[in-house]
């Protein structure tokens with residue numbers, strides 16, 4: 485009997501989704517499946533719920549939510565034999581989109597039922613994991629404003645981006661790629677495991693979840709017109725035409741940001757204060773089992 489443990493974030497997206505204990509228990513034949521369902525009640529609660537779920541040793545833990553909920557659940561599943569399932573009911577749903585998991589909940593449940601599995605790479609920033617992407621610099625400040633807006637949709641994200649880009653002062657980043665040490669004033673530094681940020685937008689369209697590399701994008705200090713060009717290139721998915729953005733494939737890197745004691749980061753679309761200005765980033769190849777279509 486396959487044991488499926490569902491963790492639902494009822495606030496994901498605009499909260500208007502149809503996934504709940506009843507729909508799940510109606511969908512799965514409870515003679516063939518052991519089903520548990522729990523709901524996160526506050527930010528980060530899904531981490532505790534996953535730890536509780538792991539004690540029951542289920543076959544699959546299914547994150548029902550967006551990239552933030554997936555991050556909380558999957559953080560505890562790295563290097564375990566328990567598979568991650570995804571029912572994408574978030575706003576951006578970047579990782580699910582990269583994996584071609586449909587937003588229709590019944591179709592997504594069918595993918596869990598089919599139980600086809602692969603392994604994907606996982607990114608690590610200091611002592612936490614990321615599965616989709618992370619960013620330093622203005623990227624983190626945009627996410628803070630987006631979260632505080634209380635509205636999780638593409639328009640709020642665009643508004644937060646415009647607002648932050650008006651006043652943001654680029655910081656000096658010291659970082660190294662291989663033996664190459666760099667010191668640059670950057671608008672942001674973005675690292676992605678997946679080829680989509682959410683809302684069908686991508687800064688790293690060629691990124692792969694299983695190539696053993698993270699895709700690094702650095703964007704230097706820009707004047708007003710270059711910021712405008714960059715913004716439009718991102719929205720129309722033509723980032724490759726913006727030559728000031730530099731792209732590299734990396735396995736690991738260290739970054740420190742000058743004159744900052746508490747560096748802030750965007751990790752899988754959520755705002756984090758890192759309590760340090762020294763940041764280590766690395767990849768754990770093929771270390772998460774995940775159910776895919």
Ligand SMILES: Nc1ncnc2c1ncn2[C@@H]1O[C@H](COP(=O)(O)OP(=O)(O)OP(=O)(O)O)[C@@H](O)[C@H]1O
Nearest residue numbers: 497524525527528549550551552553574575576577
């Ligand atoms: N009951 C709850 N009330 C409020 N926030 C919650 C609750 N449960 C979880 N959260 C928090 O909600 C945040 C956002 O969740 P999630 O990422 O699933 O949705 P989303 O932001 O709409 O989707 P996406 O990240 O794909 O854009 C997470 O940081 C999570 O910790």
